[in-house]
Amino acid sequence: MIRIDCPQCGVRDYTEFTYGGDATLQRPTSDCDDQIIWHDYVYQRENPRGLLRELWQHSQGCRCWLEVERNTVTHDIQSVQLASGGSVSGGTR
Amino acid sequence: MIEQPYRLPTGGLIDRSQSVDFVYNETYYKGHPGDTLASALMANGEHVIARSFKYHRPRGVFSAGPEEPSALLTVGYGPRREPNTQATVQPLYQGLVSSSQNCWPSPRFDLGAVNSLISPFLSAGFYYKTFMWPGLKGWMQYEKIIRKAAGMGEASRAPDPDRYEKSQGFCDVLVVGAGPAGLMAASAAALSGARVWLVDEQLRMGGQLNRETYLIDGMPATEWVANKVQALEQNPRVKLLTNATVFGAYDSQTLGIVERCGADAFQPDTRQRLWLLRTAQVVLATGSIERPLVFSNNDRPGVMQANAVRAYNNQYGVRCGHKTLVFTNNNSAYRTAIDLANSGQTVTAVVDSRKQVEPTLLAQLAELGIRHIGGSAVQDVRGKLSIKEAQLISSDGSQLGESIECDCIALSGGWSPNVQLHSMVGSKPLFSEEHSAFVPGEMPAEYHSAGACTGSFALQDCLSQGAAIGTEAAVSAGFSGMEQTVPSGGEDTLPATEALWQVAKGKGKQFVDLQHDVAASDIELAHLEGYQSVEHLKRYTTLGMAGDQGRSSNVNALALMAQLREEPIAAVGTTTFRPPLSPVALGVFGGLDRGQHYRPYRRSAMQAWHDARGAVLQEVGLWRRAQYYPVGGESIDEAYQRETAQVRAKVGIVDVSSLGKIQINGPDSPEFLNRLYVNNWLKLPIGKARYGVMLREDGIALDDGTTSRWGEHDFLMTTTTANAGPVMTHMEHLLQVVWPELRVRVSSVTEHWAGMAVAGPLSRETLQGCVTDLDLSNEAFPFMAVGEGKIDNVPVRVLRISFSGEMAYEVYAPADYGQGVWEAIVRAGEIHDIVPYGTETLGALRIEKGHVTGAELDGRVTLGDVGMLGMANPKKDFIGRVLMNREGILDPKRPQLTGLKSVNPEEPLQAGAILVNTPEMAAGVDKLGHVSSITYSPEVGGNIGLGFLRDAAERRGERIFAAYPLRDKIVEVEICDPCFVDASGGRMRD
Structure with a gap:
């Protein structure tokens, strides 16, 4: 059972979260009309062995989207932060 | 007959002052508290209690623990009958009923033993080789018979009447196994201040110490154990679990434990409890078993x-x-x-x-x-x-x-360390020549092991290692370690095992896996036929695949294969252990989440009214929506056709609380909606609603609905019932991950608002009879207007939007007042003959109108497919803008939304039917599209449907066929406009 340290709620079982895939993807800018670039953004994914930055939503908690740095081999989690880049309101818990 | 003829006159940890009555194969026996079923049977001289899996050979008790491969009995009766129970771990209790299995008529005289006579044919792979003829079909035939002859006990087919629980546990140090090492580890960790759990499989703590005559600190080991356990029990930081198995070790030091809450299978309260334990550190003191x-x-x-x-x-x-x-x-x-x-x-x-x-x-x-x-x-x-x-x-x-x-x-x-849990956390066992056994390999930092499971077999080593490792675990968990004094376990003889993997053959089979009847000759055959890797060996001979997971057989089998391969055992390796360590009842995973508790209902605020009105309910996700309200024994068809006609003629009311409702706030809300929906949102005035469609980034339609503006920064979105969750997640993703700079907040308010739609030519008059503080005249409140008013003094939101094509309003009331508001509207509508209608009529009305819903927007449909391409504004950025223009998505040959009408009006259509040109159904027929929604339309006076059809617009008026080969049905249909009523839309606007 992977446990994720949600910056908002504390350490919770991964079953409270929904997986959101690769966090390093950048949505093409609004003036980009190149279908190839959009295709790659929507469909192309790396499947790395080792550290991966990925998105998880705390769907059964604070509903925050989190950026989680996870080792795909050992499932060790190196870091967790809000995907919005913001900090938890009211300081840290 | 002498009672318990094999019971020794003295000794043992049993209570001889009391006797326990139990039944074995329909005969009464007596044992004592402290007995297992196995010890009680042996005390009574019952030594042949089972027949083996394949050859039906007579079997007795082999072990005194969870490694037992032979003494498997069925315990309990009726719905509580549990097959394949290891008699060696089943505590005896008053009234226990047990019976032998896999034999007839009795384990001493078993007719199935004829298998023994043909045993030369029943070697490894026998079934695969013999019953494949004549090809795969042959195996499928034979399998049914073979499965019947093999197998062990038979499970009850009745629902399990017992109660199971699931609990969550948290601690700093978990110690698995309460033998000498485990007890010392738990004491040491607790002394350091850690919250400790000590879990043992047996009813009685002490492990091997209960079986030995050792002295510890000069006192009998069992007395030392009792003192130790008492001290731990008195420590509030320590939780002791006996009769509980740690069956799985998972990521992040999460462990699964099944606790048998009593010896008795007939626990009036909870029978078994599943613990999901999260801990910082784990000490494995799992001991070893004798090979x-x-x-x-x-x-x-x-x-x-x-x-x-x-x-x-x-x-x-x-x-x-x-x-x-x-x-x-x-x-x-x-x-x-x-x-x-x-x-x-x-x-x-x-x-x-x-x-x-x-x-x-x-x-x-x-x-x-x-x-x-x-x-x-x-x-x-x-x-x-x-x-x-x-x-x-x-x-x-x-x-x-x-x-x-x-x-x-x-x-x-010799002795094999129990390394199954070690293996589950990724530690590859290493072969130790010194112990002729596998010992734990490198483990994650949070896992430690102590005692016999590391190959330290001497008592004194177990005690001191346990103390040291317990302190180490507490320190790793952040506590300052306190030195635990180590008692004296005296001198102990080390096993000094000299491997003897196989004795020269005699006249009978040399068994390796007793539970699956795998003999040394089967391993030789597997080797001969090329199944030489341990994984192949396991699957070809089924060695180690029985309920005991090969606890007693694995090492011997690997050693024999190593000899045959003429390689060291380390080179042959071992298979990976996976949870569960021992069989776990499925009931405990379900726990209390049974029946309705497995999937709770979502109830609308007006549910009681629907129930009182005799509504037939329909499951829609977790919701139970009113499907129709039958009157005087009406059938479903009669009821919804009456309701539909009544709405078109007068007025009706329907519960739409299940629609997703999302509140959107913040100064950038218009910009956000503009990027989310394909159409324009920047200029929606306050007091207006607008219909919108949103796409996925890949250009396929995600959902549709209306969003209304209530203030400068205040919007209310509705989604379809099915997509309420996904749309919310989609919006949160966009706001937090993609455009965090947008000043917008979204919250799900589905539960907060009770929703009802009032539709029909008399809907305005109906609402005018109950709504105050809001002018509903056509001039003041035209189509797509929204506003706040009151019904019975309850503030409500009114939206003039129409799903049915009639003049219609949606009314949203705070959920707690939902039923009162609903009743007020129904009262006001009585003079207009208002009718409550359900999802059937809701569907019929929107199909007549050609409005799409989840049945049409099924995740494969594009804007063009539903004729809404013109809605999109290509000059702005919105989700899906670029990929909706992919070649395949814009292909004019894609099936288009169409209306369909049965040529014979009485003939119903079938949703899911395939649209074809000819009535002959044959392979390779040209599929032109499909039917997505169907209904009977009182307005049209016949059966109609919506669907998707290639070249639909060009073929309007032609006749084709809707084929449903699964039910052998073909209906001739006419292609028509998807809007069957009021194509100009005058009814909802005027």
């Missing part, structure tokens, strides 16, 4: 682990025979001979395959008058239901020895 030796007929009742014979003598006060022969390749079995002799039992000889034995042991045997035969092995056993004599052979197999009379053979092939 059997491989010789002919080593499965006969009476052939047992030496340590089990010792356990029955020391812990249960039961003799396993009258003349016991000990056969060993190490020192530990000498303790069995000595303990038996000290209890007054007869030990005929100690047969040791080693030539060199410690003189002190020999002296002890001599003192007790026990014969010692060195450099020898048991080659074969005579006797079938019980042992008559053992045939010896020199351990190198060169010279046949004497036959020795005996009725019990206590054997020890």
